[in-house]
Amino acid sequence: ARIENLVTNGTFSLHGGTWEVDNNVWIVGNDSEVIVIDPAHDADGVVNAVGGRKVLAILLTHGHDDHIRAARETAEKLGAKLYLNPEDRILWDAVYDSAPDAEIADGDVFEVAGIELTALHTPGHSPGSTCFYAPALGALFTGDTLFQGGPGATGRSYSDYPTIVKSIRERLFTIPGETVVH
Numbered sequence: 040a041r042i043e044n045l046v047t048n049g050t051f052s053l054h055g056g057t058w059e060v061d062n063n064v065w066i067v068g069n070d071s072e073v074i075v076i077d078p079a080h081d082a083d084g085v086v087n088a089v090g091g092r093k094v095l096a097i098l099l100t101h102g103h104d105d106h107i108r109a110a111r112e113t114a115e116k117l118g119a120k121l122y123l124n125p126e127d128r129i130l131w132d133a134v135y136d137s138a139p140d141a142e143i144a145d146g147d148v149f150e151v152a153g154i155e156l157t158a159l160h161t162p163g164h165s166p167g168s169t170c171f172y173a174p175a176l177g178a179l180f181t182g183d184t185l186f187q188g189g190p191g192a193t194g195r196s197y198s199d200y201p202t203i204v205k206s207i208r209e210r211l212f213t214i215p216g217e218t219v220v221h
Contacts, residue, residue: 040067040068040069040151040152040153040154040175040176041067041068041069042065042066042067042176042178042221043065043066043067043088044063044064044065044066044221045063045064045066045084045085045088046061046062046063046064047061047062047064047079047080047081047084047085047109048060048061048062048080049062049079049080049081049105049108049109050105051103051104051105052104052105053103053104053195053196054195054196060105062077062079062080062105062106063077063079063221064076064077064078064079064084064085064088065077065180065221066088066089067151067152067154067156067173067176067178067180068092068095068151068152069092069151069152070092071092071093071152072092072093072094072095072151072152073089073092073093073094073095073151073152074094074095074096074097074098074149074151074156075089075094075096075097075098075113075117075119076097076098076099076100076171076180076182077098077099077100077106077182078097078109078110078113078114079105079106079107079108079109080105080108080109081109082109082112082113082116083116085109085113085117086113086116086117089117094117094118094119095119095149095150095151096119096120096122096149096151097110097113097114097117097119097120097121097122098122098143098149098156098158098169098171099121099122099123099124099127099139099143099169099182100168100169100170100171100180100181100182100183100184101124101127101130101164101165101167101168101169101182101183101184102123102124102127102128102129102130102131102134102165102167103130103165103183104130104133104134106182106183107123107130107131107134107135108134110139111135114140120140120141121139121140121141122139122140122141122142122143122149123139123142123143123167124142124143124144124158124160124166124167124168124169125142125143125167126160126162126165126166126167127165127166127167127168128167129166129197130165130167130197143158143167143169144158144160145158145159145160145169146158149171153175154173154175154176155173155174155175156171156172156173156180157171157172157173157174158170158171159171159172159210159211160206160210161181161184161203161206161207161210161211162199162202162203162206163184163190163191163193163198163199163200163201163202163203163204163205163206163207164182164183164184164190164191164192164193164198164203165183165197165198166197168182168183168184168191168203168206169182170182170184170210170211172214172218174215174218177215177217177218177219178218178219178221179211179214179218179219179220179221180221181211181220181221184203184206184207184211185207185211185220190203190204190207191203
């Protein structure tokens with residue numbers, strides 16, 4: 040199994056403001072099957088990066104619009120189920136009229152190409168923020184729970200700095216130190 044990265048760009052909107060942002064899309068798997076994490080902004084770009092492989096799941100780390108606005112279209116084009124922690128439905132519902140295909144719960148395990156990704160609920164950036172840990176790859180996919188240099192952004196709706204620090208301390212600092220954060 041391997042990890043592939045696609046960077047997409049678009050906008051993030053909240054509280055009447057809109058900003059240009061780049062987002063990481065992660066594709067985890069092999070030459071025949073993959074899981075896609077956070078298919079942001081560009082459904083066609085994600086479909087091209089997947090390149091005909093079977094998509095077992097599309098996992099969303101959280102529900103902010105920059106991470107989910109292209110998610111439904113991507114899922115439809117790839118014929119894959121879309122998973123989101125239900126605590127982020129308030130964010131999802133601001134963009135979509137229908138529910139995600141499935142819910143992510145803390146401890147859920149998603150298998151692809153002989154490896155496991157375990158869901159770790161890490162609230163703080165958003166109520167349902169979820170990271171995915173793949174010990175066999177020595178990899179952790181954090182969405183916006185971690186930014187380069189520190190915790191993900193807080194100080195906006197449904198986010199809380201003490202909560203994100205607690206999540207990082209209790210859920211992420213317990214992972215082996217050699218783990219690569221994506």
